[in-house]
Amino acid sequence: MSTQPTVNSSRGDPLVVAENMTVGYELERERKLLTALTDINLTVHEGEFLVLVGPSGCGKTTFINAVAGLLQPWEGTITYDGQPIKGTSQDRSMVFQDYAVMPWRTVEQNVKMPFEFRDTGLSASQIEDQVKSMIGNVGLQGFENSFPHELSGGMRQRVGIARAMVTQPRLLLADEPFGALDAMTREVLQAQLETLVMDAGQTVVFITHSIDEAISLGDRVAVISHRPGTVREIIDVDIERPRLAEGEITRHPEYGALREHLWGLVKDEALGAKGAVV
């Protein structure tokens, strides 16, 4: 448990690098610019599972939107693979907090969506196969022709995960994907996501406000301070994988200490946020 962002041996090259990045967004109704993150320095390494935790409203989503290319930094830089991020890319995919699946599309049509907007060079039948196997991977076989409103929240998010992973992106961004789910569904999906990501060897940036989720999933956990957010501390979680497929990660000897440390940090931030904004 080091407080310095040390590079451990299994960690790959820097994939996303944010340097002194300040970014925010426009509050359309009030015609005001809101700074969400100030002076962020954060590196995402190839192959790692990086979790961002912080109080609600601290700008975690803004960071992930900047990585996705949905927002441009106001100051500083953010690069992907050495190139400044100017827009969205096939390399970077996203799972959304409110699923963001198209209600008028069936499961299959939703999962196929990424192929409609970008030319992946795959033939129609290859796309069919990939969509089909991805739907199987997230456990939705048999529901190909169901509409999202016919599915439970957990199943809808499975659609969201399948859609994000079907093009085999290098970087998977997940914005509190399990935040709206009940505790049991969440645990099941956490374990399945871990397996899927391990199999695909993807780099992940994952947002949560659950400390347990952060420790369960992350190779590193970055604590973001309250608005305007900045990186407060980065913690390594050196617990071997798979952590969730079998056994109980909370029994791991390091778990308790990690949790306590993280909670101390997050609690400060949450209290600070309360005093500052409400």
Add this chain to the structure above:
Amino acid sequence: MTDQLTEHESTDGASIASQPRLRDANWTFERIWRRARYPVITLINLSIFALLWEWGATIYDNANFIPTFSDMAGAFKIGWIGGGADSTNETFDLLQDFVIAKNFWVTIQVYGVGLIASILVGIPIGLVMGGSRWADAILSPYVWTFSSLPRIALFPILVLFLGLGNEIKYALVILTAIFPVIINTWAGVKTTEQSLINAARVFGASRRQIYQKVVLPYTLPFVVSGIQLALSRGLVGVVIAEFLTGASKDGGLGWLIFRAARGFNGALTYAALMSLAVLALVLVQGTRSMEAKIAPWRQVSKT
């Protein structure tokens, strides 16, 4: 990954039906009743209504104001399928063979043309207003003013320009029907969920693709509710126009109701009114099921 049973099962009847849980049940009286009860109850309900009407009208005893149900039904039959009108008295008695059918057709034509025009013009206006801030800024004062204005107040001015023919009827239908279409379409575009748009952007959609594949499908059910509103508003428009234009012969259902009431022909007045009610009912129910088919993910419905 195969363990999907840990999930909640689908709320969808169809996917549950695919499981081998269904078995044949006997056709007990209770099951038959459960299927048949709504039509049966409706039939009994309407029969009671007719009987009360008949009874009440007999007691009230003024056929000019309230005819008996059977008199109304007689006028309904003559007005729709003919056979039995006193043709010797044509100039003074409106109740001729097929008179309701003829006027119904007149109304339907004006109404239909006006509605189609409202839909064809209203949807693009709503889309443009929703999609472009400039168009919104320029058009919205007019749209909101006109949609709040009691449009019948424009009638005296419209008469000057359009006279008392069909043109003014079209104008009134369009003026009453187009604004719900515009405003609902606009609202659909405006309220398209940002996360759906973000998702499309993440997966590489261009602005045009976002509009085509996210905004338009999202807006479609709004358009349908707009059309639904337009149907009932437009019907008001056409009936009022027919009240006011006063043709000498066959000026539509509104005209027929107005004239028949003025001539104290209670039976025909009520028969024409019933025809209008049936038309309105069919239209509203028809579009209600249309909405459910087009956008099953949306909860039906508001009226």
